[in-house]
Amino acid sequence: MNNLQLEKILNEKLSPHLIKDYAPNGLQVEGGAQINRIVTGVTASQALIDKAIELKADAILVHHGYFWKGEPAPIRGMKGKRIRALIKNDINLYGYHLPLDIHPELGNNAELARLLDIEVEGGLEGHAQSVAMFGRLTASLTGEEFAQKISKTLNREALHIAPDNAEKVIETVGWCTGGGQDYIELAAQHGLDAFVSGEISERTTYTARELNIHYFSAGHHATERYGIKALGEWLEKEHQIEVIFVDIDNPV
Structure with a gap:
């Protein structure tokens, strides 16, 4: 080619x-x-x-x-x-970069939703190019259960900041892979039970607690492995070219 x-x-x-x-x-x-x-x-x-x-x-x-x-x-x-x-x-x-984050079929957000069993409902920003999404878990989970699911699926221990009511069940979720932690406020405004991103900032802890929303930081690299992998697999299948995915480990 x-x-x-x-x-x-x-x-x-x-x-x-x-x-x-x-x-x-x-x-x-x-x-x-x-x-x-x-x-x-x-x-x-x-x-x-x-x-x-x-x-x-x-x-x-x-x-x-x-x-x-x-x-x-x-x-x-x-x-x-x-x-x-x-x-x-x-x-x-x-x-x-962003085109791969938001792609509805092969994007990082779409792939994370698939892996975590989240049914996509729309973009948090209210338009097709939104880099943060929201949806609903196929089965409701406690915060501890969802943290375990994320950790097992991504092979990276998720950091969980629980709201005051730590037993609050999670049914609706917002998420943004990579450095999307500041979309947590928009997720809370939507009345969602939880928000997931790759990175966390110092301020995110207080935001999650004060807005009474579960927050999960799952790693920038870990949440963004899957879009580029899916894109490569699509290229190989549709255009018959050899593609090799290489995962250079990064703990962030």
Whole structure:
């Protein structure tokens, strides 16, 4: 497959033109024109690049790529080393951030809902491009039971901040993978029983307690493994190209 053809296929599937993002979506670093093997992963770290080189991949497809808004422009230091490795080995780098979070079929939020048995009802922000979602558990759970379910499913111990009424049963849930902790207030305004995100901030603890809502922090990396994995599996099935998912462990 041609590298520009792959970008076109991904853009048609993920529609990055529909959402304002913090980084460019699509082909971020151009490598060789012909792509036969793709490595997917959460973040374009040096460890993922090294693994892609070892696997003789022609492309890397990630959720967290490069050139974030506000970051220093010079290609030097860690950033320079990463990009030199890509160019030296003729590897294309594709990154899709918010478009992969919100995709209704392959997105991080959609995949987390599937894994946690949540029936999606809509976006917390009230529109199709909402990066935070809400829905209903297929079976109600206590806070302790839901924490155990998250921990077992994601293989990462979830941090649970319980409301004053710790026995409050959970039926409705809001969630946003990654650094979506500040959507907790919107979840409380919707009258939801619980909110799940990847990261937690110091302020989140007090917000959860004072708004009387269960809160679960399940890890930025752990909650965002599944969208990029699903996207790679879709590419392999629909376009007959070899895709290898590489999970570089990250405890955050």
